Amino acid sequence: xxxxxxxxxxxxxxxxxxxxxxxxxxxxxxxxxxxxxxxxxxxxxxxxxxxxxxxxxxxxxxxxxxxxxxxxxxxxxxxxxxxxxxxxxxxxxxxxxxxxxxxxxxxxxxxxxxxxxxxxxxxxxxxxxxxxxxxxxxxxxxxxxxxxxxxxxxxxxxxxxxxxxxxxxxxxxxxxxxxxxxxxxxxxxxxxxxxxxxxxxxxxxxxxxxxxxxxxxxxxxxxxxxxxxxxxxxxxxxxxxxxxxxxxxxxxxxxxxxxxxxxxxxxxxxxxxxxxxxxxxxxxxxxxxxxxxxxxxxxxxxxxxxxxxxxxxxxxxxxxxxxxxxxxxxxxxxxxxxxxxxxxxxxxxxxxxxxxxxxxxxxxxxxxxxxxxxxxxxxxxxxxxxxxxxxxx
Numbered sequence: 001x002x003x004x005x006x007x008x009x010x011x012x013x014x015x016x017x018x019x020x021x022x023x024x025x026x027x028x029x030x031x032x033x034x035x036x037x038x039x040x041x042x043x044x045x046x047x048x049x050x051x052x053x054x055x056x057x058x059x060x061x062x063x064x065x066x067x068x069x070x071x072x073x074x075x076x077x078x079x080x081x082x083x084x085x086x087x088x089x090x091x092x093x094x095x096x097x098x099x100x101x102x103x104x105x106x107x108x109x110x111x112x113x114x115x116x117x118x119x120x121x122x123x124x125x126x127x128x129x130x131x132x133x134x135x136x137x138x139x140x141x142x143x144x145x146x147x148x149x150x151x152x153x154x155x156x157x158x159x160x161x162x163x164x165x166x167x168x169x170x171x172x173x174x175x176x177x178x179x180x181x182x183x184x185x186x187x188x189x190x191x192x193x194x195x196x197x198x199x200x201x202x203x204x205x206x207x208x209x210x211x212x213x214x215x216x217x218x219x220x221x222x223x224x225x226x227x228x229x230x231x232x233x234x235x236x237x238x239x240x241x242x243x244x245x246x247x248x249x250x251x252x253x254x255x256x257x258x259x260x261x262x263x264x265x266x267x268x269x270x271x272x273x274x275x276x277x278x279x280x281x282x283x284x285x286x287x288x289x290x291x292x293x294x295x296x297x298x299x300x301x302x303x304x305x306x307x308x309x310x311x312x313x314x315x316x317x318x319x320x321x322x323x324x325x326x327x328x329x330x331x332x333x334x335x336x337x338x339x340x341x342x343x344x345x346x347x348x349x350x351x352x353x354x355x356x357x358x359x360x361x362x363x364x365x366x367x368x369x370x371x372x373x374x375x376x377x378x379x380x381x382x383x384x385x386x387x388x389x390x391x392x393x
Contacts, residue, residue, distance in 0.1 A: 139352025146220030
């Protein structure tokens with residue numbers, strides 16, 4: 001009887017290059033202790049796909065290790081748990097999946113991605129849309145996006161001082177070729193040294209401004225700045241209260257060395273900065289970190305760049321004409337920042353989902369999962385009839 005009440009869970013190996021995050025062994029242990037049979041696909045040994053947690057950590061948590069890549073043939077009724085989207089393919093999906101699928105906002109090719117579920121009679125529970133009673137996401141990577149974005153902002157600022165005219169090199173170049181930090185201490189130690197080196201060159205520590213400072217992402221950014229040795233009085237924290245009675249552009253932004261945007265854009269707003277503000281002589285600002293990355297949004301509030309940057313090439317020069325300042329202005333617009341700190345990002349995200357995951361035995365009655373299935377069915381109803389196939393309602 002116990003088996004039926006606690007569905008089997010399979011944690012699959014991620015198949016997206018440079019994705020080292022997963023669900024944490026601590027949360028897998030919670031599931032095992034609660035009576036769920038959990039199996040975990042072994043991590044790839046390829047450095048580009050290696051999981052940040054060792055297989056042994058999952059074995060110690062009570063999970064059964066199985067070969068990677070077997071999830072398409074999981075036993076009926078097994079819930080397939082993963083983080084990022086599965087590779088695009090045509091075969092129908094017979095098992096329910098829990099993952100970020102990126103197919104609910106009409107992204108390119110969304111129909112093909114979504115249709116595989118109804119065709120196989122399964123349900124997608126999209127991690128991005130698991131919400132609490134207030135409609136807030138149950139868990140998100142925002143904190144570590146802000147934390148790592150702020151770290152790269154400091155690095156770019158220090159680099160401009162030590163190597164004028166040169167771009168910030170790849171994340172791999174300062175993480176022994178890995179492209180990520182093994183843990184938070186390793187990252188913070190390095191960024192503290194960057195702050196010290198910059199201070200030697202400039203005679204002072206940097207100043208930073210965070211817009212959206214009260215959200216998960218903004219809190220992460222402020223925490224990094226503080227841990228890196230930037231005094232609290234050098235950090236300007238703005239949120240709704242500071243912007244509700246006045247529209248941008250904001251003169252205050254250009255008076256800081258580093259500006260980090262952590263605002264989730266829900267409607268068109270006037271830009272935070274514009275060419276006029278940035279070209280004027282006397283600008284202190286030399287690094288913009290756009291964690292929100294509304295790059296292709298026509299209402300991007302930071303309309304000074306047009307491409308997302310990457311771990312291989314983290315910065316892009318700002319597009320401003322007729323600049324009267326001689327100093328550089330670099331933009332960091334990476335949309336997968338938490339991968340730079342995979343262990344802590346995974347642990348925090350998994351912890352946020354622990355309570356919901358423990359309710360998987362009540363998939364059809366637990367509010368968070370019932371709502372997720374309802375949303376799935378609404379999205380499936382938008383598919384062309386021919387793509388839908390049979391679906392258990």
